[in-house]
Amino acid sequence: MATEEIIAYYAETAGRAIRPDLVFATSLIESNKVAIDCGCGAGSDIAYLRKEGFIVYAFDIEEESIKICRERFKGDESIFLSQNSFSSFNYPQSALVVADASLFFCPKTEFEKVWNKIHDSLTTDGVFCGSFLGSKDTMAGPSYDKSAYWSNILTFEEEDLWSKLKEFEILKFTEHNVAGKTAQGLPHQWHIYSVVAKKSNEKVQRTVKKWC
Numbered sequence: 001m002a003t004e005e006i007i008a009y010y011a012e013t014a015g016r017a018i019r020p021d022l023v024f025a026t027s028l029i030e031s032n033k034v035a036i037d038c039g040c041g042a043g044s045d046i047a048y049l050r051k052e053g054f055i056v057y058a059f060d061i062e063e064e065s066i067k068i069c070r071e072r073f074k075g076d077e078s079i080f081l082s083q084n085s086f087s088s089f090n091y092p093q094s095a096l097v098v099a100d101a102s103l104f105f106c107p108k109t110e111f112e113k114v115w116n117k118i119h120d121s122l123t124t125d126g127v128f129c130g131s132f133l134g135s136k137d138t139m140a141g142p143s144y145d146k147s148a149y150w151s152n153i154l155t156f157e158e159e160d161l162w163s164k165l166k167e168f169e170i171l172k173f174t175e176h177n178v179a180g181k182t183a184q185g186l187p188h189q190w191h192i193y194s195v196v197a198k199k200s201n202e203k204v205q206r207t208v209k210k211w212c
């Protein structure tokens with residue numbers, strides 16, 4: 001059962017703006033337009049992917065997320081929704097895997113297996129577009145309320161990420177390390193790495209942008 005905070009979060013983000021990384025990632029895919037949205041929340045990325053002509057497989061661990069998405073996308077037979085965790089989902093072959101602000105909550109002990117599944121589900125030249133939590137984010141500290149939101153928090157150092165991405169060609173790698181306030185007016189340090197990377201056996205290319 002979703003908490004009040006999670007329900008409020010879904011209401012706030014249902015119509016959120018699409019991140020430029022996803023716009024870029026979708027622009028790279030011209031055929032076999034099949035995408036997976038991991039931890040789809042209220043479905044903003046699903047709506048964008050459909051607009052761009054993708055068949056979308058989307059899952060989330062929260063029943064509430066899937067309920068919202070089923071209602072939102074009722075009648076759309078090119079969207080396949082399921083309540084699953086990163087580990088339990090059966091990843092189909094896809095040209096694009098999206099994981100926006102969701103792998104932040106993957107249990108640490110499961111990440112390696114999940115990351116392999118994501119890698120294996122991508123077709124040759126398939127694209128991963130997602131974000132990872134950095135260790136300086138407020139969510140990685142003691143003030144994060146694990147009883148209100150998702151209790152597992154997984155952070156990465158930049159070097160760990162490069163090593164996880166060694167079988168990908170990095171197209172965009174951006175570190176966001178900025179202080180600000182949440183929608184509720186509370187101070188927050190955002191420390192997020194956002195990545196667009198293409199499955200490849202070629203040498204990894206570094207294109208790093210920093211917002212610090």
Ligand SMILES: C[S@@+](CC[C@H](N)C(=O)[O-])C[C@H]1O[C@@H](n2cnc3c(N)ncnc32)[C@H](O)[C@@H]1O
Nearest residue numbers: 039040041060061062085086100101102105150
């Ligand atoms: C911060 S929200 C982001 C939602 C959506 N990707 C977006 O950007 O609007 C994180 C989502 O990850 C989901 N999530 C958390 N732990 C998960 C897990 N172990 N497996 C699958 N989804 C999970 C949550 O239920 C939530 O919907």
